[in-house]
Amino acid sequence: MATRKVRVIGDEILTKTCKPVKEMTPRIAELIEDMFETMYEENGVGLAASQVGVLRQIVTIDVDDGNQYVLINPEIVEMSGEQTGYEGCLSVPGKTGVVTRPSHVKVRALNEEMQPYELEGEGLLARAICHECDHLKGKLYVTMVEGELKDVDAEDEEESEE
């Protein structure tokens, strides 16, 4: 395992659409391990493969609910409710902004064994799923911010970022 360099806003790769994963390979398995390591190192709760420079539809999420979610080729199939709150992104360091997201989502994806499964999330998990699925489409949260993008206060730096 190794950490990978997180691409930051301005890097064109973050605006590109990721391609589906067709089969699990040792290379993809290693990428997923590296994504978790990178995400934990950077205190993030979610990471998309494009953020480490790989244009594949792979997302890792850990919102501290005891699970390490891997979503391969994810597709959000249900959304309901609404939540408005601060969001951040490892690719937009030092910034935060208010984004409205659904409060409940259901996503269909493949796991690391390439088996289909469904994951339902509320609150932070729902927010993370939406944020990371947007990355796979080349979309950053900064385009959805209500009001101004703000600098993160030093005392809030522990806040999780996606």
Ligand code: NI
């Ligand atoms: Ni992000």
